[in-house]
Amino acid sequence: MKSTSYDIVKWPGLIRDFLLGSMGLLCIGFAIHSAVNEKLQAAGTLFTAGLLLCLFSSLARFESIKGLGIEAKMVALSEKLNEADQLLGHMRNMVGLMADTSFQIIGNLGRWDAEIPKAAMLKIVGNFHELLTSLGEPAEVIEKKLEPWHLSNERDLVYPIHGALHKFVQFQNQVLTEQAREAPQGDATIRGQSVSDLFDRNVDFLRRVDKLINSEIDEFPEGVDRLIRDSDVGTNEDLLWLRRQLEGPLEELRYYLKHKSFKDKGAWLARPYAWEIAMDFTSLSHPIAKLR
Structure with a gap:
């Protein structure tokens, strides 16, 4: 027809x-x-x-x-008209994409405790990428425009690791408190070390953790590995357990930093934005861990 x-x-x-x-x-x-x-x-x-x-x-x-x-150039004129039609098509796509984004913001961020669903955000970013590619933008320019999106995702992968390190130190503080309570009266040492010095050591560990999160994100995974390797917070068994708990999240972060994409998109979509790493301290040998 x-x-x-x-x-x-x-x-x-x-x-x-x-x-x-x-x-x-x-x-x-x-x-x-x-x-x-x-x-x-x-x-x-x-x-x-x-x-x-x-x-x-x-x-x-x-x-x-x-x-x-x-002198008449009909073919050249025809090509210009075709280019104009293509440009109008791109403009229509841009308007539609901006409308989708605006309605997502209005419909979600306009309410308390609301957020744009991850799947919707992923679709919007993908559409922007396709549109910029069709407009002839070089790949490096597109990646430059996507830097805020990547930075947000990297932060979302960093904060759970940061929170897990804090939980580990809180557990160690509870262990020290219990050990100090069980020590003979008048004895302010644990395994030959001052209880006060041990608490100061844990505080210093947290200070170094917070310093890491405020540094360059690219350096965060190696900084965490180095921090755990050089630390004496808890026993060697405790630190080995901590390294195993953080191995998966650190690998996921390294992958994103290198490829600017999720290693397991399905797992990322299934998690809420503010997710936490499960820390099951009951597997440790400390008596207090069995009470948690």
């Missing part, structure tokens, strides 16, 4: 070209007749008019026609 309607639309143009060509040939015929009868001025005028009519009847078939001071 589409090709039929298109052919019908072309008929007026075909009739016009036929009439112009016929008139052109008729003028050339009269020009020859006038030349035979020695009417050279009339013959020249008729021949020029006939030539122009024939040229205009076939103008759409030529990229460039030069003659008698007339």
Whole structure:
């Protein structure tokens, strides 16, 4: 049906070209007749008019026609019109995408304790990426525009690790408190170390954790590994357990930092924005851990 309607639309143009060509040939015929009868001025005028009519009847078939001071570039004009149509299409896509984003913000962030669903955010970012690519934006320019999105995701992967480290130190403080309570009266040491010094050690560990989260995110995974490796907070068993708890989240963060994409998109979508790493201290050998 589409090709039929298109052919019908072309008929007026075909009739016009036929009439112009016929008139052109008729003028050339009269020009020859006038030349035979020695009417050279009339013959020249008729021949020029006939030539122009024939040229205009076939103008759409030529990229460039030069003659008698007339120049037409129909193909170039057609290409410009096609570019304009494509630009209008991109503009329509942009308006639709901005409308989707605006309605997501109005519908979700306009309420208390509300947020744009992860799946919707992922779709919006994907549509932006496709639109910028279709507009001819270089890949590095697109990634530059997506930096705020990547930074937000990286922070979402960092904060649970930060929270887990805090939980670990809180548990160690509880262990110290219980050990100090069970120590002989007047003895302010645990395994030869001052209880006060041990608490200061834990505070220093937390200070270094907070310093890490305020540094460059690219350095965070290695900083956490180094912090646990060099630490003496708790026993070696405790630190080995902590490293195992953080192994998966740290690997996920490293993957995103390198590829700017999620290692397991399904797992990321299934988690809430503010998620926490489960810390099951009951597997540790401390008596207090069995009470948690």
